[in-house]
Amino acid sequence: MNSGETQVRMEKDALGEKGIPAHAYYGIHTARAVENFPVSGRKTNRHLIEALVLVKKAAAMAHRKLDHIPQAVVEAIITACDEILAGNCADQFVVDAFQGGAGTSTHMNVNEVVANRAIEILGGEKGDYTLVHPLHHVNCCQSTNDVYPTALRIAAIRLLRPLSEAFASLQQALQEKEHELADVIRLGRTQLMDALPMMAGQGFGAYAKAVARDRWRLYKVEERLREVNIGGTAIGTGMNASLKYTFLITDNLQEITGLGIARSEYPMDITQNMDVFVEVSGLLKAAAVNLTKISHDLRLLASGPAGGMGEVKLPPVQAGSSIMPGKVNPVIPEMVAQVSLRVTANDAAITGAAMNGQLELNAFTPLIAECLLESLELMTRAVQIFEERCIRGIEADPTRCREHVEKSSALATALVHHIGYEKAAEIAKKAQKSGKTVRQVAREEGILPLEVLDQILEPLQVTKPGIPGK
Template identity: 60%
Template sequence: MFHAEHPDGQVVRREHDLLGEKDIPVDAYYGIHTMRARENFSLSGLPSHPRLIEAIALVKKAAAEANMELGFLDKEIGAAISQAASEVMAGQFSDQFIVDALQGGAGTSTHMNVNEVLANRACELIGAQKGDYHRVHPLEHVNLGQSTNDVYPTGLRIAAIWLIRSLCDACAQLQEELQAKEREFAGVIKVGRTQLQDAVPVLLGQEFGAYAQAVARDRWRLYKAEERLRQVNLGGTAIGTGLNADIRYIHLVNEKTRRFAGVGIARAEDMVDATQNADVFVEVSGLLKALAVNLTKICNDFRLLASGPYAGLGEIRLPEKQAGSSIMPGKVNPVIPEAVNQAAFHVMASDMAITLAAQAGQLELNAFLPLLAHHLLGSIGILTNAAKSLAFSCIQGISACPERCQALLLGSGATATALAPHIGYDKATELARMAYHSGRTIEKIALEENILTAEELAAILRPQAMTRPGRGK
């Protein structure tokens, strides 16, 4: 290694690898492997997810501590690597992780980016210059007893668990806001609809209660998903057989990783299986897709229920967030549900990418984990933000329009079903058709035709009678 001035005036250091030499900015913490990856992969324009970098650095810290404890790594070097890893975990040097999220090599480039940043920071900590790999080497020291093929998927699983915990919290907040509206709207009766046609009466609170139940199921499924991600192949090295990793190291590095991560990870019973197969990520992605589906349904309903406000259903009002048109004065759009819809569509599309990446693995390794990681971690983050946005920027500010709900109910044929057990299906059908063609209400026609008395109608058409099991009285 030597320092020189580049033709453009930049001071550089020269590093070498199996392909030759390359100039690296003298102040950079990354090295030649990272630089080649930066040049090779200009695909998404996005870096690897920061929580993935944090999780990989955590694994590196655990490995350094385990190797020191077992006498495989000099204590000064190991302590410097461990401190460097802690700094990366705290968010330092984030501008040094420059490899594109989409890359060939099963994550090797991101892994090497972390190895080089830790090695060069460790060099500084022991008083050496960046690039002085005789003192701290990215592979011989930082990567001791490891491979991309066990470090990267372990980091991915840890990062996914961290993010899923935040998503579960967001789902809990969303559920609470929906349940608050369920209570608030418990007395608002309205038309229920099937196939977008008038059906039977329902309470607005019951509709919001159903939304809350759907989110509760998603929350439970995601909570249980953590169990699926806990089995890691750390210590399996290249293909899961553990070549070049001492058995004492394998046990110790998993123990330390579990403690540092605050996650109950465990070494997989079959590390070859855990190295070559990515089906667990497809399973977790499917749970994310299920949440995206439910969020889409809820947002679609909100947009319908709030449509108008004059020429639509107009049964609820969404909070007004911004002007809706550059040409139509006074227009306000349901922008939060629309945005959440788009987030959900993105997650559904990502599920397909994850599926394709997982099935494309061959023999002992899946080379497409970077694509899988990009979409899986991204989807969890997007859904977390979407759930929070829907809860606090939309649902919290929803108000009911009880007069509109009542008017639509009285003007519909929805009450005919409640009358059917008392006057017969055919007679109830006749009343519904007469109401439709005449513009009068079913109740008014029933009174005029002396089919039922006012007292009988009042008992049958009570909100409590029409929105609970039973025939009404």
């Protein structure tokens, strides 16, 4: 070992020797990956690291029962895993998220950190792999190709649950807004043009239904993620892993994660096929579509307020301009739309990575992992902020809403069953040309008794099923 600030320890692999910083818990495999993939500066997602460590712990617990590894080594590995899960050594997972090798670099980073911490627990010095070896001990009966997909499924489930809960909470907030604005009439639009009157609450009820579908879809897709290929080793055949070990590690994963993890009856399928991650990502994209639609609607309804619709008021959360005093922008809906665009872009990358797998393995799984976990994290936080800092604080402007209804030609539609389409269209045109309301023109025309006319044109009547006035 050299002295001074450049202290290193020498480690060997199949390619030769390499100096490793003496303080580092990672080893030569990780160091080579850091050199090979200085791509983005983004480290492997911490949720994936945690899930990989959980798999290592579950494997050690299985080996403890099967007596595959000396008990002292097993206990040191388990303790090291627990320490890492508690937040220790977080800075030692240094491999870039974008890497070749189907995840082997990240997997070896975990193996080496666990091994070197276990070595210290046993009283040795980092790099003394005669005490605890990253491959022979930490990785016993395992391969990147069964550990990595299993860990990714665990990480995805653990992020899916809070996302589903966030959507459930957003749905509730929208339903509460539906009831709150149940008596506020506003003008409905189709193709951005005046259409028919509606209740402002009805619009939020429609949003709640869309979000409810997203919540249910995301809740149910967890079932497909629970099936794992751990024990399948390199290509899913299970070579070098006994069935006893496979059943034990699966049971251990259930115990330490609290998830309904199940061993696949055909591990080769899980090893090579990534379609489940495409399914999850597709559902995130569907949710992104709904979130974007809602966000854009709110921006339109709140636009102006003087020069636009101005029918709803979004909570003012920050000043909107460095030059225009008093301007407040719809920044929360804008953020939600941008997150949705990112999720949609990630879905395209996940789809491409999944379809480019070949034969018994998909080498592009790290891209799937990075994009999927990022989408889950981004969307969860965006939905929470959307609810807390936008939806719950929305108010309507009943006067402005009713004014737009009265000034539009929308109410002319209510007259069709009483005076015919052509006559109703004539009244609508006269109203538009004169600047008067449909009600005013209809009264002047004397087409119906006033009391009948007022009953037909009552805005609350035209927001319900049936023929107004009948």
